[in-house]
Amino acid sequence: MDPLTESWDRVVQRHATLRFVDTNLKGAGQVMFQGNALTGLLFLIGIAWGTVSARTISVMVGAVVGLVVATVTGGLLNADTTSLRVGLFGYNGILVGAAFPTFLAGPMMWAFLVVGSATSTVVFLATANVFKTWGVAALTFPFNLVNWIFLLGAFQFLRIETPGLGAGQFPQHVGDASMHTHITVGYLWDTLFRNLAQIFLIDNTVTGVIFAIALLVASRWAAVFALIGSGVATATVLALGANSVDVGNGLYGLSSVLTAIALGSVFYQPSWRILVYAMFGVLVTVVVHAALVSAFAPISLPAGTGPFVIVTWMFLLPKHKFVPVQHGVIRGGAAESRHSKGGTP
């Protein structure tokens, strides 16, 4: 542990208020799996930069409110103290708080945001309990579930507006018109970092650079895998021919960055073998993102970090030397006769 972290930790032990700040900063950091207060602080700085640039301050305010509400809800529900202190009850809330002002507006939006952030903590506890059965983490599923439910719900409420949600339409094959003619070095550079920035729904290259630094502060491997994942995802979708404006804004890479960090540097030990496995995961992540774009077209929903969650679960659930249930007779089915085998037909 570096001297700065050490002295910060000493200060934090003595002051309840600073401990609360520390917990929340770690919660921000956990969006990319880093229970590190400095990472979280840099994430908030990156968000501030992006939202000030785009004049969408409500996104920054929402993120902070969501983070604090979700963390406090964890405390009120008697959450495991160790998990609370490393920020596991904040990272879904900060994403809810960034997402709602991005897509919604109206007089009751902030009430929606507070309830949604608190709900993300309940869903986190529920999801974590279910997936613990197979030794897998909840990831950002709670954020995505809350995001999808509350955005869909907003359509039915007069006092929540939905300016950020497009009109419903049937999925259609992407046309030539949606392709750039020139893929420049500047475009690729922007995309590389916007893939990171869009995890917090920010469309800003500088924010992405700040996020990369924030990762580097906590884990060299996390930063490396984030950038490799970002690059591989971009190359893949350009080869396949995805809408190049969406690609350039980082929408096709945000989930891949998370998949690469999760598989490459968090849940497995970095190795050549794991690098290949993580990049396989990145390929699948861009396809799942495209699939969600199609599936959600009729109901106007954004994919969020859903592709990351789906693929990372898929790629974490397989276990070494695992023996599946075979294609043979199962005993004890409800339809079996009570005492003995029935006669064969």
Added chain:
Amino acid sequence: MDPLTESWDRVVQRHATLRFVDTNLKGAGQVMFQGNALTGLLFLIGIAWGTVSARTISVMVGAVVGLVVATVTGGLLNADTTSLRVGLFGYNGILVGAAFPTFLAGPMMWAFLVVGSATSTVVFLATANVFKTWGVAALTFPFNLVNWIFLLGAFQFLRIETPGLGAGQFPQHVGDASMHTHITVGYLWDTLFRNLAQIFLIDNTVTGVIFAIALLVASRWAAVFALIGSGVATATVLALGANSVDVGNGLYGLSSVLTAIALGSVFYQPSWRILVYAMFGVLVTVVVHAALVSAFAPISLPAGTGPFVIVTWMFLLPKHKFVPVQHGVIRGGAAESRHSKGGTP
């Protein structure tokens, strides 16, 4: 136990036919978690009142047929006798039986209803088995799954008509036109009780009052939480600005009533703390209802009691002092190399 119940139980012990009637009545009662024959009888009386008033007798006939078919199927599948006797194999069937004649018609509708009710028992056994892993009940998920599958299926069959299902459309933001100008005391009174009546798909205030009495007969707390849940849900959706005709018909409150009973009086002990938790659940339930209305718009499905199931599972799954899987290395992944760690890239 009151003297009436006691002597009824004595009579029931001696007569197989009455025992079967008792099992079915308890099955009706279990729709609101009361394994109580008198509650079930009052539910049937409430349904009779509502369907006679609206001249939709087929809904009442369907409810009874569905109840009996589902219960008998439970017996044929060698279901746990104790669970069978308290009505756990009937409550999904009665809802299937009330729903199909509400939405469907045509010469093969009754065959559909019989198969659907029997299917609800199989799905109950399957769901109960899966959710037992986390100590949570199946709730009315089996009804909702069967309802959604068979209603969607009906579109593809010439001899099942779909008069109760609207045309598909993309979700759209609710407009000013869908709001009442005057919310009167009469409107609020009707809504309070129709939120109960709509659990059995009945749009009738008197039926709702009979249902409230039916709950009171079995559990004071169940009746209290049902009405509090109904009131809080109504206040919430009026504040948010939902379609006030739908609100007045009880569509926005039916799932909230069930969430309030389940969280407040069935699966947790009533307390101030649980009251707050249950009302939090009620808030989320109305949002989930609105979300399902939007999500199901393109495929013409009703939300049923789905929002109750989703939210009650969400709010029951978190366990006290539960330690989630942390964001750290997991051993035994399929991608790890066979013998030793690979070289770091």
Added chain:
Amino acid sequence: MDPLTESWDRVVQRHATLRFVDTNLKGAGQVMFQGNALTGLLFLIGIAWGTVSARTISVMVGAVVGLVVATVTGGLLNADTTSLRVGLFGYNGILVGAAFPTFLAGPMMWAFLVVGSATSTVVFLATANVFKTWGVAALTFPFNLVNWIFLLGAFQFLRIETPGLGAGQFPQHVGDASMHTHITVGYLWDTLFRNLAQIFLIDNTVTGVIFAIALLVASRWAAVFALIGSGVATATVLALGANSVDVGNGLYGLSSVLTAIALGSVFYQPSWRILVYAMFGVLVTVVVHAALVSAFAPISLPAGTGPFVIVTWMFLLPKHKFVPVQHGVIRGGAAESRHSKGGTP
């Protein structure tokens, strides 16, 4: 074991290349639950017949590529050797490989097919791990998930075309016009066998006959249940009035054939009681197929073998004398107060 199988097995022991061929043939056979190389070979011959007749050779090539890629991926991921050798890592891949060229085209289609087939193995491992909790097999869920994700994804990529996917539309009630006037013996004969052929997405009666023989070679009961399931499904959908062109092409029966084999001859011992249970499953399977046709109309997806997976899981999960979680107080909820019960409100 017959002498032919015995001598084949002896030869296979000595030659690694033949062992690999054997594993892949068994993988083909496992699509209908038969870990039998001759069955798999006959399946491939049936596919060859159908694709040569229809001049869709790419479907046959795709099937072989998908089978091999999925099997090799299983080996690379250190899968359980016994499961690998009986073909459990190939049967989803062969279906992915047959499906993609049926629905997709374009320069990147084959890259998509390779990645999709490899993904089916990862999803198989993940699904098998999850469903092992309840003693149930993964079935063809991995194929369906991969199929749905990659087909939906294809809409967003310029270099993958979607000629086999129709335009999105809202589900509509089937009209009189979609009904044949004459159901002939020839129509019924074709349907009986096309229900088998369509499992591999082939619309050809002779292929269906070859598939029936392929089953007979491995298991008399499997062949019997396949044909009974096919017949019952056809009779049911004609009685309900489904689109008779789709019925005649085997689309309404393919999942029912699999349900009948699985419930009647694989996971339960054949008996009169199980015959009734399996036919109940067949009835529900045709309804689920119709439901998926409706639900997928807006997003242009085919139902695949999804109805089989859903229904077979439903009908395998109920266990004998199983006691579900009762409707009573659960201890240890996150909302309970930390030390003692709160005061009652």
